[in-house]
Amino acid sequence: MPALNELTIQIPNGISGFVGKNGSGKTTTIGVLLGLIKANKGQASMFGLDCWKNSFEIRQKLGVMHETNAYPGNFSARRFLTHVAKLYGITQIDQTITQLLKDVDLTHAQDKPIKTFSAGMFKRLGLAQALIGNPELAILDEPTANIDPLGRITILEKIKDMHTKHGTSFLISTHILSDLEKICNYLIIIDQGKTIDQGNINTLTEKYSANIYKIEVSNPPQFITALQKTDTIDKVWVENDKIFCKVNNPEMFCAEIPKIASELKLQLKGFQQTLNSLEEIYSQTVGEKR
Amino acid sequence: MNKPPKAFFRLFLWEIENCLNLPVLSLIVASAILAVLVQSTSITGFTHDYGDLYSGASTIFLILTLVTCTLFSHSFAGSFGRGDLKRMLSYPVKRWQIFVSKAFALNLVIFSIYASTYAMNLYINAISLLEPMFYVSLFTIFLQLLFVCAVSVGISMLAKSELMSIVISFLLVFGLDNAINFHGISTSMGRFRNIFGYFEQITHPGFHYASSVAVTFERFTGSIVFPLLTAVVVLGIVFVYFTRKMEID
Incomplete structure (x- = not known):
């Protein structure tokens, strides 16, 4: 059985939730969109570009936060973000990073080694590196997983702030639906690699209630x-x-x-x-x- | 947005910094120094003799191979397991840039460590800086590094597991050394003996540290071509696979 099957999703401007059971294909979808996984049949496209062949061009417009906290543990947050900023070709690096660290509440820990961070700080660092190139769309895979309720609220507030301040659109893949309810205006539901439904949250609520x-x-x-x-x-x-x-x-x-x-x-x-x-x-x- | 060469240079510097930030770096340097010192234990004073460059090479090759297998497996296979590669491929960088920067940076760091520690021989054995056999030895170390790099990267792409890759690469390289004729071109000491011996014949006629039997030109070229060709073919295949076909999940 294919992991994804005729999956078409629309991601409008705003904050979109991407939900489905374990193994429904959420992370695979993100992998295909980023050009990490090749669609063995058919075509996957984003921004009108082929996700496999033009993944470099697509990634120039994207910011991504993966589920795993795979950050270089011996680097400080500032040093790590500096490297990422250089890859994006950002010119005012110090200024950009200072602002980002402030936005995600990591100013106090900017010079500490990343390996000493708590789970919430890891997620906030992930959010900062996803937003560093001022992307059109930020894809966040389980941004609030494994963190305490207060930490979750902080992350959600940051996402909302970033959308308001910079107009960045978000696609948030999560299992914690109550989190999505607080910030999302669009919802995509998938199961067994197929889109079950998608639409504005208010429309879906009316439809299903x-x-x-x-x-x-x-x-x-x-x-x-x-x-x-x-x-x-x-x-x-x-x-x-x-x-x-x-x-x-x-x-x-x-x-x-x-x-x-x-x-x-x-x-x-x-x-x-x-x-x-x-x-x-x-x-x-x-x-x-x- | 960065132009590709600039992005490659950024990645290369990042990889270098990653290597220099490794918690085991001091251990790696210490092991390299130890390998050089062990080879010089027979020396009781300044000998002015290049022969010690040859006598203890097997210890250096053993430790160099182990370190190279470990670092390349950590960098390539480990990046799959930890999710580093997935993260790196979320930034606007091309796959070839990641592959080449990793390979260049690791080769540079390992060779710098071994070349600088190996240079201790110049002092310990009071060998002249112009001694050609010193540079021949360094060249052979570089060939061994390239050979083990190719094997480790190849195994890393197949195994995608750091530990498996270290074990398999090490066993494969040392399996070759032990299973096949010790003097054959497929073994590290065999290649060293042939290259060192051939140059010894040219630069120090009458001395036979490396081999009592004359090393033929065919054996000499074979000892250079075998690791080079293996490295080019294996790295070439892996490079094409990684940049064009490989799925990262």
């Missing part, structure tokens, strides 16, 4: 059997002992639920339309594929 209901009962399997006999639902699935139903006739469905529970003598613990969160959208879209 309309007719989805969450039910909590004392005996979910028995309740599902009864539910499936009605004509009001299109799909039903279970997540964490909670029943989710995609409904085609909400009014009738809402009237039937208490009736079914009472007929089966089951305790109806909760019954509500799903919240408009990314986690809900994600579990519906990827859940449907299961």
Whole structure:
């Protein structure tokens, strides 16, 4: 099975979230976009350029932060960023790096060896090196993974600040959907190498929240059997002992639920339309594929 | 944006700085000094004799080979495992620039360490700076470095694991030395003996430190061509593979 299959993603100006299960193809997609991996069939293109043949030209417009913290441990943050800045051909290196270090809150640690950095500082350094060439698009792979909540908030604020200040667009690949919810305005969901859905967050929220209901009962399997006999639902699935139903006739469905529970003598613990969160959208879209 | 030659020079300097920042650099220098000193243990005073350049060469080749295998595997195979290569290829640099800068920088650093420590012989054995056999020895060290560099880089690209690459490269180079005739051109000491012996015949007729039997021109050229050709072919293939075909995941 190919890792990616007819995957088309659009990355608009702004901050875009890129989500999918483990092994869904997120990191592979980033690898293909950077020209690290060759598409064995078809073509991958970005900025209208072939990702494999023109990877150098594409990378001139990109900033990338990989998931791994592969930075030269014996270098100081300033020395490392100086080297990166020279590769980008930046002329006012000292000034640029001073500003970047300030932007990512690393001024206090600029002369310390990178190997002494905490996980949060590593991520902030990664963010700084991704933004050093003032790229059109910054691709961040798991920017908030393995760091504490306060560190995550700091990183997210920095990303938002950078977008506001410099107009840099971001593509953020992550599993932490609550993080995306705070800063993203566009979402791309992939699974098994295919795009499941993509669009403006508000549009997706409306699309997936309309007719989805969450039910909590004392005996979910028995309740599902009864539910499936009605004509009001299109799909039903279970997540964490909670029943989710995609409904085609909400009014009738809402009237039937208490009736079914009472007929089966089951305790109806909760019954509500799903919240408009990314986690809900994600579990519906990827859940449907299961 | 940097022009390619400028970007290459930047990368080259970065690689040099990377090498100089290696935590084991002092150990590498110490091992090189030790290798030179071990060869001179038989000396009790100033001998004015170039023969000691030959007598202890096997220790230098042993340590040089081990150090070269380790550093090249760390730089090439290690960069896959650690994710360095992935990061480097996110910057606007070309693949050939990364490959060539790594190879140039490591060769330069290792050769500088060994050439400067080997020069201690000039003092220890009171050999003249103009002694041709000193430069012949340095040339042979350079050939060995190039040969091991090619083997290590080739294995690194296949194994993509630092430890595996060190072990396989070292075993391969020393396997050749032990499995094949010790005086053959495929062994490090065999090549050294042939090159050193041939020049010895020309510059110091009547002395036979390297070989009691005359070294033929064919053996001499074979000893130069074998490591050079191996290095050019292996590095050429690896270079084309790395710059055109290799996927980094």
